[in-house]
Each structure stands twice: as C-alpha cells, then as structure tokens.
Amino acid sequence: MDMFQIVLDELSARPVFWFLSIIMLVSGFMVVTLKNIFHSAIYLILCLFSVAGIFILLEAEFLAAAQVLIYVGAVAILMIFAIMLSTNVSGKKTMTTQNGLPVAIISAVFALGTIALVIMTKLNIVMRGSDGFISKGLWIGEKGQLPTENIMLIGKYLMTEYMLPFEVISVLLLASMIGAIALARNERS
Amino acid sequence: MIAVGITVALKEILASFGLSGGLLSVVTYAILASATFGLLSVLALFLVWWERKIAGHMQQRFGPMRNGWHGWYQTLVDGLKLLQKEDVRVATRDKVVFFWAPVMCFIAAFAAYIVIPFGDGLIVADLNIGILYIMAITTFTVISLLMAGWGSNNKYALLGGMRSAAQVVSYEVPMVASILVVVLYAGSLSTVDIVNSQAGNFLNWNIFRVPYGPLAFLTYLVAAIAEANRTPFDLAEAEQELVAGFNIEYSGMKFAMFFLAEFINLFTVSAIAVILFFGGWHGFEFIPSFVWFFLKTFAVVFLLIMIRWTYPRMRVDQLMEFAWKFLVPLTFLNIIIAAIFKHFGWYWEL
Numbered sequence: 001m002d003m004f005q006i007v008l009d010e011l012s013a014r015p016v017f018w019f020l021s022i023i024m025l026v027s028g029f030m031v032v033t034l035k036n037i038f039h040s041a042i043y044l045i046l047c048l049f050s051v052a053g054i055f056i057l058l059e060a061e062f063l064a065a066a067q068v069l070i071y072v073g074a075v076a077i078l079m080i081f082a083i084m085l086s087t088n089v090s091g092k093k094t095m096t097t098q099n100g101l102p103v104a105i106i107s108a109v110f111a112l113g114t115i116a117l118v119i120m121t122k123l124n125i126v127m128r129g130s131d132g133f134i135s136k137g138l139w140i141g142e143k144g145q146l147p148t149e150n151i152m153l154i155g156k157y158l159m160t161e162y163m164l165p166f167e168v169i170s171v172l173l174l175a176s177m178i179g180a181i182a183l184a185r186n187e188r189s
Numbered sequence: 190m191i192a193v194g195i196t197v198a199l200k201e202i203l204a205s206f207g208l209s210g211g212l213l214s215v216v217t218y219a220i221l222a223s224a225t226f227g228l229l230s231v232l233a234l235f236l237v238w239w240e241r242k243i244a245g246h247m248q249q250r251f252g253p254m255r256n257g258w259h260g261w262y263q264t265l266v267d268g269l270k271l272l273q274k275e276d277v278r279v280a281t282r283d284k285v286v287f288f289w290a291p292v293m294c295f296i297a298a299f300a301a302y303i304v305i306p307f308g309d310g311l312i313v314a315d316l317n318i319g320i321l322y323i324m325a326i327t328t329f330t331v332i333s334l335l336m337a338g339w340g341s342n343n344k345y346a347l348l349g350g351m352r353s354a355a356q357v358v359s360y361e362v363p364m365v366a367s368i369l370v371v372v373l374y375a376g377s378l379s380t381v382d383i384v385n386s387q388a389g390n391f392l393n394w395n396i397f398r399v400p401y402g403p404l405a406f407l408t409y410l411v412a413a414i415a416e417a418n419r420t421p422f423d424l425a426e427a428e429q430e431l432v433a434g435f436n437i438e439y440s441g442m443k444f445a446m447f448f449l450a451e452f453i454n455l456f457t458v459s460a461i462a463v464i465l466f467f468g469g470w471h472g473f474e475f476i477p478s479f480v481w482f483f484l485k486t487f488a489v490v491f492l493l494i495m496i497r498w499t500y501p502r503m504r505v506d507q508l509m510e511f512a513w514k515f516l517v518p519l520t521f522l523n524i525i526i527a528a529i530f531k532h533f534g535w536y537w538e539l
Binding site for chain 2: 039052064066069072074084
C-alpha cells in the first residue's frame with residue numbers, strides 16, 4: 001500500500017480510508033448482486049461517491065468533484081431516469097438478470113489486467129517537487145511532492161501537452177451524441 | 190483544504206484544552222458543523238415565514254398574523270405540529286428508498302455550506318474546488334427527489350421526480366457556464382478567492398467588472414430558480430397537475446425535511462449569487478462583514494421570492510426548449526466573449 005502512504009501518515013486519514021474502502025466494496029458488491037435494478041443504481045451512486053472520497057484523501061480534489069459531478073450528477077441520474085421510463089412502459093417490475101456470467105468474467109479479467117499493467121509500468125504523471133520544479137515522474141511519491149494547485153495544472157496540461165487526446169475525446173463524445181439523436185429520430189418515424 | 194479564520198481560531202482554543210492530532214480536527218469540524226446546522230435551521234424557519242409574509246402582501250392580504258408580532262413564530266408552531274403528526278407510510282412503498290430520500294435531501298442541502306463564507310474568515314473550509322464542490326454536492330438533491338418519486342410508488346410522485354431530474358440536468362449546463370465567466374476573471378474556484386478578487390470599490394463586483402456580467406447574473410439566476418425547483422420552474426411539484434409531485438406521500442417530519450431543505454436551497458443559490466457577482470462579504474468597513482453578506486443575500490432571496498409570486502408556471506416542453514435552445518447557446522456565447530475581453534485586457538483591474 002505504498003501509494004497511500006502519501007496521506008496516511010496523518011492520524012485521521014487511515015480510519016477514513018478503511019471506512020471509505022469498505023463502503024465502496026460493499027456497495028459495489030450490492031450493485032452486481034441485487035435483483036432490484038433501482039436499488040442497484042442507488043448503490044452504484046454510493047460506490048461512486050466513496051471513490052470521490054478516496055480521491056479527496058489523495059488530495060485530488062478536482063478529480064473528486066468531477067467524479068461526483070459527472071458520474072453521480074449526470075450518468076447515474078440518467079440511468080435512474082431510464083429505469084423509471086422502462087418500468088412505466090412495461091408496467092411490471094424491472095429486475096436484473098445474471099445470465100451473462102462468462103462475459104462478466106472476461107471483462108472483469110480485462111479490467112483488472114489493465115489496472116495492474118498501469119500500476120506495474122508506473123504511469124508517468126506530472127508532478128511538482130517541493131522546490132516548485134514541475135517534472136514527469138513516478139506516481140508514487142512522498143508527501144509534499146504532489147502539486148497543490150492541481151486544478152491549474154490540469155487546465156494547463158489539457159490545453160497544451162494533452163490537447164490532442166482531449167480534443168479526440170470531445171469529438172468522440174460529440175459523435176456518440178449525434179448517433180444517439182439519429183437513432184432516437186429513426187425510431188419515431 | 191486550507192483552514193482559515195474561524196477554523197484556525199477554534200482549533201487554537203481546543204488545542205489549549207489539550208486536544209491534538211486527528212481528534213482535534215474531528216472535534217473542530219463537529220463543532221463547526223453543529224453551529225452551521227443551528228444557524229441554517231433558524232434561517233430556514235425565518236425564510237418560510239418571510240416568504241409567506243411577502244406572498245401575503247403581494248396578494249393584498251396579511252399572511253400569518255396570529256402567533257406573535259405579525260406571526261413571527263408561526264413557522265415554529267407549524268414545525269411542532271409536523272413533529273407531532275402521524276408518519277403515514279404507504280404499504281406499497283419501497284421501504285429503504287422511501288426512508289432515505291428526505292434524509293439525503295436534507296444532507297445535500299446542508300453540505301453545500303462547507304465552502305460558503307458568511308463573512309471575512311467565517312467559513313468552515315476553504316476548498317480549492319469551492320464552487321465546483323457546491324455544484325457537485327447539490328446534485329444529490331436531484332437523486333433524493335428521484336428516490337422520493339420511486340420510493341412512494343405513486344404515479345404523481347414518479348412524474349414529479351422524473352420532471353425534476355430532467356429539469357436539473359438541463360439547467361445545470363447554463364448554470365455552470367454562467368459561473369465559469371466569473372471563474373475566468375477570478376482565476377480560482379475557491380469561494381474565498383472569488384470574493385477577495387472583488388474587494389475594494391463596489392465597481393469591482395463581478396456584475397460590474399466582468400463584461401456582460403449582468404447577463405451572466407441573469408442566466409445564473411434563471412438556472413438557479415430552476416435548480417431550486419421554484420416557480421416558474423416548479424414542475425416537480427406542480428400542484429395543479431401532480432397534486433404535490435415528489436413529496437405527495439410524505440407526511441410529518443419527513444415532509445418537514447423536504448420543506449426545510451427547499452428553503453435552505455433557496456438561501457444557498459442566493460448566497461452563491463452574492464459570492465459570485467456581488468462581492469460576498471465586502472462592503473463599507475465600519476459594518477461587520479457578515480452583516481454585509483446577510484444583507485446582500487437576503488436582497489437576492491427577496492428578489493427570488495418576488496419572482497416566485499409574480500410569474501406563472503412554464504409548460505414542460507417550454508422549459509426544455511428554453512434551457513437547450515436559448516440559455517445554453519447564450520451562456521456559451523457569453524463565455525467566449527468574456528474570454529476575448531479577458532485576453533485583450535478590456536476590463537479594469539483592482
């Protein structure tokens with residue numbers, strides 16, 4: 001657990017970390033096991049919110065706010081919205097089915113593998129040392145090595161070094177949005 | 190997180206009692222949270238009474254008059270009544286969701302006050318994501334309304350919850366876009382930094398300093414009314430169509446929690462307007478800073494109450510068209526214009 005050593009040297013941080021992790025794991029487990037799809041969605045929100053809490057613990061406040069704003073505020077709400085609409089149409093309770101086990105195992109293995117790969121290759125991120133020098137280095141660092149004004153740095157790097165990926169993602173989102181609208185229009189006519 | 194003003198002072202006092210480390214932080218923030226909770230509860234009681242009085246006078250009547258001078262403790266009596274009432278629970282409800290919806294609404298309403306500065310140094314914590322934090326945490330209000338709509342197992346409640354979700358998701362876009370104009374000029378998301386960037390003369394207030402500041406304020410105000418679910422955007426509880434909307438099955442204390450949260454949200458959006466556009470706690474030096482903050486915020490609250498009792502409710506389709514076809518392009522255009530003005534320095538510095 002080296003990477004959490006950055007913040008865990010503070011006395012109050014360790015119990016908070018365990019508390020958040022347990023909530024996250026339990027609610028994540030509930031999301032995939034519960035039959036009632038609305039309850040699953042609520043537990044998903046709890047899970048995403050505790051991830052935001054861990055981001056706060058890692059002093060990545062912007063990431064935490066973005067997590068809540070985008071995943072809880074937009075994605076989860078739209079999911080609940082879709083659940084409500086579908087129940088209204090069919091007139092009976094919507095339940096989750098769990099017959100996609102092989103696919104689930106494959107995707108879980110792939111996701112875990114990706115995360116493990118990222119950790120093992122020690123992803124390069126932008127960091128600023130205590131002397132104010134900005135450098136690209138390992139993401140496991142000592143306390144005080146992380147940039148304190150992370151919002152400004154994120155903004156700066158999104159507009160300079162990571163401009164192209166940023167724009168590519170924007171175009172991708174735009175394309176999917178137009179695609180969704182086109183699909184919805186076709187269905188109606 | 191930067192501890193400022195009152196937090197530092199309180200920590201020093203507690204440290205002199207021999208507290209230290211994690212326990213010191215926990216006790217400090219517990220005391221601050223309780224103080225904020227108490228203040229806001231009293232404030233919500235006052236706002237309910239104030240709205241009823243203003244509504245009364247706007248409609249050529251007196252409003253509450255019976256309890257105390259001009260009915261000043263009417264809300265207190267109403268609260269006691271709600272406390273004693275039977276907690277009616279529908280048999281077909283979704284038990285857990287039904288219970289947690291008002292709790293979540295209440296918590297979300299209070300959580301925003303971590304970063305709202307009531308005066309110079311009178312803030313719980315100066316987060317560097319300040320305004321973004323408020324935007325993030327207030328989305329839990331929508332989820333609570335959705336939960337209430339679903340948990341009640343009532344078609345009117347469900348419709349109310351769905352309407353509120355669609356509305357808030359739509360109006361969040363112009364709201365954030367209006368806020369961004371101010372953030373562009375303040376150069377920070379922290380509420381304290383935004384207020385401090387407007388120090389000195391009242392001409393430094395963002396509504397005057399930022400080009401098209403009044404436009405940003407207006408678009409913010411419209412989006413804020415929609416976010417607070419108030420007329421002309423109160424489709425979530427449209428009485429004539431949905432009986433009471435999402436809170437139809439709630440009674441007693443659970444209803445009171447929704448009701449109080451609504452008024453706290455009203456104060457929150459007004460306080461954010463003051464922080465963003467009217468210089469927060471700044472004013473003439475000889476009056477304490479928190480007095481200025483409350484004076485300005487109550488002025489905005491007064492404006493919002495007057496709007497509520499003046500305009501009729503919009504139709505659902507009008508509501509969506511107005512957000513996506515008018516407000517969103519307008520606020521985006523405003524950001525571009527503000528960025529151009531900022532780039533060429535066509536505004537006055539402090």
